[in-house]
Amino acid sequence: MLRFVLKRFASLAVSLAVASLVIFAVIEIAPGDPAAFMLGLNAQPETLAALRAELGLDVPKWQRYLTWVFGLVQGDFGLSYTYRTPVSEMIASRLWVSLPLALYALGLSTAIAFPAGIYAAARRGRAGDMTVMGATQLGVAVPNFWFAMMLVLIFAIKLRWFSAGGFAGWDGGLWAGLHALTLPAVALALPQAAILARVMRSALLEVMAEDYIRTARAKGLSQRAALWRHGLRNALIPVLTIIGLQFSFLLAGSIIIEQVFYLPGLGRLVFQSISARDLIVVESVVMLLVFAVIMVNFIVDLAYALVDPRLRAGR
């Protein structure tokens, strides 16, 4: 087990290092000098040089890369070019919108997908299964930002149950915060729920064809009891992987949904920073998202190895 963990840990470190290098490289070849951008066309060369020195842009690129990476490791993301505030603070305040939104959506998608997937698997081939599968086909095909607009049209503009956008923060209490995030979370959750329901269904069907289910049936369990007692637990493994993967999709997917609802989350931060050439913020947010994905995968892998000893030896 220790050997497996160490091996996975080494590959985690390499992935993160390469990812940081790629992100830095992509941002660095971006046309446009942040200092020149901030000072405008008529800037004096001396002012420009002074600002470049202040922003730390005058040192060689490799040195800036190292400063950035070592800062990241210590939780110091540097100062925003435009706002001169610590990037970590900007990200932290935005995370308070994006992270709860992603978790909310994940909860919703699981809450919809589990019953739907189980129901479809239990009624395989019958009308109920066909209906659920048809609905998931549709759910996968609907762009979430369009679905978001339709939600706004129906529930915010026509019915006035929710506000059409914006987020006042968590100061108004948990309920008010969740209320404001409900429409975005539903919009995000729908396509994910459709995918998850399909995975749940096919995982269950696969498990239900196993010998141990037949044994359970032979010893007198009804199909339903076998499904609940033995099938579900075994089907959860592939389902949990997808849930792990979906979390990163949701975090990234919230970028577009935040645009629809004017939510002050990470996505809007990225867009604002790109248009202001505040590259250090862009770098850090993207790195954070990639870090989250790589970490989730790492944790899922470890969890598997813990649950299933075969996987430890297999790799």
Added chain:
Amino acid sequence: MRRNLILGGLLSCCVVLAALVSFVWTPLDHTVLNIPAKLQPPGAAHWLGTDHFGRDIFSMIMVGARTSIAVALVAVGIGMGLGVPLGLWAAARRGALVDELIMRGNDLIFAFPSLVIAILITAVFGAGAVNAIIAIGIFNIPVFARITRGAALSLWEREFILAARVAGKSAVRISAEHILPNVMNLLIVQGTIQFSLGILAEAGLSYVGLGAQPPVPSWGRMLADAQTLVSIAPHMALAPGLAIIVTVLGLNLLGDGLRDVFDPRLRTAR
């Protein structure tokens, strides 16, 4: 059980047909601004109504299909063009350093939330259809590389490949002449699915203003235009949204249908 194939094929054909017909005919010129006729609901003069500039939405949808199809098609082409050879190469040198490097590179691209990187690329190199294609295409590479390698690995163990090796064929020739034809079915099915994902991705990028730029019509940007007007002119949002759904749904059904045709075993297993 050919319903998926037929329905999917029909829907996809409709969209492709609309795109092709738009080259020679649209109900009205989609570039003509007609402000007095702005925001008209669907009717006889404008089948799907008009937008805030009085442009005919039906015509814009038809021309927009061109953009969606072109972007997604080229993106899939990039993914196949680079991913399939990489996958074949990795499988031919299975276990070697090259294989390891290719697969780890794949994992790395997978680790990047695709949308974030697409936004990054289009933002850094400028918004536009070409950069959107590149951004979407990059993420198709590991998909095709992985699926090709996976299928090719088991093929390399088969007798007919052994026979080819004994006959003295090089790994390159075996890959091209024996492995590739045998993974083609899988690639076509995956290609259909990636194509539909590409349509969705293109719509998302254009929606946030990073895809095709005006005056090229695109479904995503039509939705962005519709957003602020959704309360007074919901038809502006409905039409492009439904166009996207029909296209993606059609392609997904087509993919499912093709898979059933190519591999009947999968059908019974499900």
